[in-house]
Structure formats: structure tokens, C-alpha cells
Amino acid sequence: MNIDSETWQITLLSLQVSASATAISLLLGLPAGTWLALGNFRARSFILSIINTGMALPPVVVGLVVAMMLWRSGPLGDFNLIYTPAAIVIAQTIIAAPVVTGLTAAALQALDPRLRQQLLGLGASHLQMIWMLWREARLPLLAALMAGFGSVISEIGASMMVGGNIQGQTRVLTTAIVLETSKGDFNVALGLSALLLAITYLINLALTWIQQRGVKR
């Protein structure tokens, strides 16, 4: 398969959409996971169980709910987002955010709870304490980031349902693979699959390299 301009466009859109969804998930999930890990309130276990369930959220269910919300007659229909890259970003964020939140909470809960007291006892403000805890948990937090990205770059159900797989507009690598397979054009489908795998591998290679630099030896 030649990597033509359409393939580049699909690849670039896949990366843009999944990177945006991962970044938004990080912005939401890091504070939410920290709050769940450090907070002392009654509903914590219940909320964590919801988040952990959310980590296994089926993309097609997310796609269905987001499609209903963004449909012209739906509550957010006036924004005209259905079948746009923004709709895919929204759906993918809903898929990745619980992953980042749940793994952030688990990473911070794995730290020695006395570390918080020690940091406060050394005069850290609450923000300084949280920053240092993130720093201490940077290896599992990077794993959370990788898992979040992995959950959306390879996802298809939601992208298909809310993006519509429109050529030149919302077609991403996974939806393009499905389309080529349905046409029986297995060579193109295999080529796109190899490209998707290569991109996923390279991004995870970079994140793993950053992560492993910090491993204690």
C-alpha cells in the first residue's frame, strides 16, 4: 500500500483526535483521581467502584449515548457536533477519562500514606504536597497515560457511531480498517492495521522510555 495523501490525512486525524481525548482525560482524570485517592469522605468507595466500572465501559455504549446526546433532536443537538471530529473527541474522552482517573487513584493510594504527613510536616502547602506525590508516583501515572491513550487509539465503536466514518472529515484509522475489510480489500486493511500498530508502538515506546528513565536501579 502506498501511503497516499488520504492515508496521511486519516493517520493525522486519528492522532489528533486520540491525543486530544487523552489530554482532556488527563486534565480531568489526574485531579479527579487525586481527589479520590487523598479525600476522606464516605462515598469514596462507591465512586471508585463506578470509576472502575467505567474503565471497562464498552465503546459502543459510549457511542450510543454520545450519539443520542449530539443527535439533532438530542439535548446538545444545537451544537451541530454529530459526525464531526469533536464528537469523536467527546466520546473518546468519556472512554479514557475513567481509565486515567482509576489508575491515578490506584497509583496514589499505593504510596505510603505517611508520606503526605511527612511532606506537610516539612512545610509543604497542599498543592506542593500533591505535586510531590505525583512526582513520586510518576511511573504508574505514565502507565495511566499510556493506558488512556491505548484505550482510545484502538477504539472503533464510538468513533464509527458519532463520527460516521465520513471520508476526508471523520475517517480515522480504525474506521478505515473496518471499511476496507467490509469491501474485501484486505491488503489496504492490513496496511492500515500495520500503520496503526506502528504508531501505537512508537508512542508507547516514547512514553515507556520516559517512564523507565525514572526506574530505581
Place this chain on the structure above:
Amino acid sequence: MTALIEIDDLLIQRSGRTTLQIDALDIRKGETLAVVGPNGAGKSTLLLALARLIKPARGQILFNGYPFFKLNDLEYRRRISFVFQDPLLLDMSVRENVALGLKFRGLRGEEIRRRVDQWMKQLGIESLAKRRAGQISGGEAQRISLARAFVLEPELLLLDEPFSALDPPTRSNLLDELSALLRRDRRTAIFVTHNLNEAARLSQRIAIIIKGRLMQVGPARQIKGKPVNAEVAAFLKELTQAL
């Protein structure tokens, strides 16, 4: 000698259960007060309350004559320092660990360098400066933990059994060094320990806490010679037999 800390009618509860009750206790400026008691007696609870890491159910504490709870939480915690039983070093270099509290206080680079150098030398850990905290032995780690607390030059130093996990020779050496540093700087400190001999070596006065109640406060000789009640006497006997 004026008091740095004055505790009056302090009550601390956890899940509705009283963990510490102190009718009155003063910690004088420049003194080291050792707090001795059995496991779970409430010794660490006292330190956590004085570091404002837990909130009492009731009671009055004066810090330098000023109501403790009217002080800003962060400003107060930046006037004290806490050394825990475990060094709890962060995954960074030894030098960065020692500098941590100074960075929290927003001190400038030159000032941080000067004070960190001074205290690393003081505690004999300057050769470890670039090592990662994870590569450090228990005794060295506790020296780093002490340097990290002393470098802040706190008005009140809270030491929660800092040497209990160390082997006897290391423990004895560190105790001598700590004692010398506290006396030299006339730094106010509260030292929690299980060991009556350590308490006597390090402190001017000893406070005995048993089952969450402050039983007796006084110089080591007085405590050993005149236990205030049968409970204190039994505890002291137990400690002596354990030595």
C-alpha cells in the same frame, strides 16, 4: 524558662474513642522533652496534633503565648519540623531531599545551597549528596531525614521514634549526635521513644503517657525515683526489665 508550647485540657478522639487526653503540659523554649509510653499510648498522636496534622476534639494550645488554632495552618507548619520513624525519603538525590523543606518555603538558590551544605556536613552525609535516596542504608537515611529537618532551623522539632528501626551502634551514635545538636542550638524538641535510657540521655524532662493519658512529667531521676502511681511504676519496671 518561658514556654514555647502550653497545652491545656487537650482531648483527641478517633472514631469516637479517646486516643489522647492531657490536662496540662508545657514545653519550654530550648528544652528537649522525651515522651515515653507503651505502644498505642498516644505518643505519636501528641506529635501529630502539635504538627496540626490531626485536629483535637477540644483543648487549648498556646504557641509562643499565641492561640495555636488562630495561626495560619501553613505558616505554623513552616515554623516546625517533623521527623518520622521511617525516613520517608523521596525518590530524588540526597541533596534534593535535604533541600525539600527550604524549596517549599520558596527560599533562593544560594541560601538553599549554603544551608544544605552546612547541615549535610554537620550530619556527615556530604559524600552522599548525589546518591539517589533509594541507594541509602537505614542509618544514612535517618541522618538525611535529620538533616532535612534541622536545615529548616525550626522553632519546634518533632521526633517520632526516629532511631527505632536502626541497629544499636548506629542508634547510639545518632543519639549522641542529635543530643549534641539539640544542646548546641538550644532547639526546642519533643522526642518520642520507647527507651527510657535514650529519653534520659537526650532530654531534660520526660513525659509518661499510658493509655492515652499523660501520667507524669519530670526529670528522669524524679520519674524513676518517684513514679506517680502504680501504673507508671509497672510500666517503668517493664521497661527496665526489657533493657
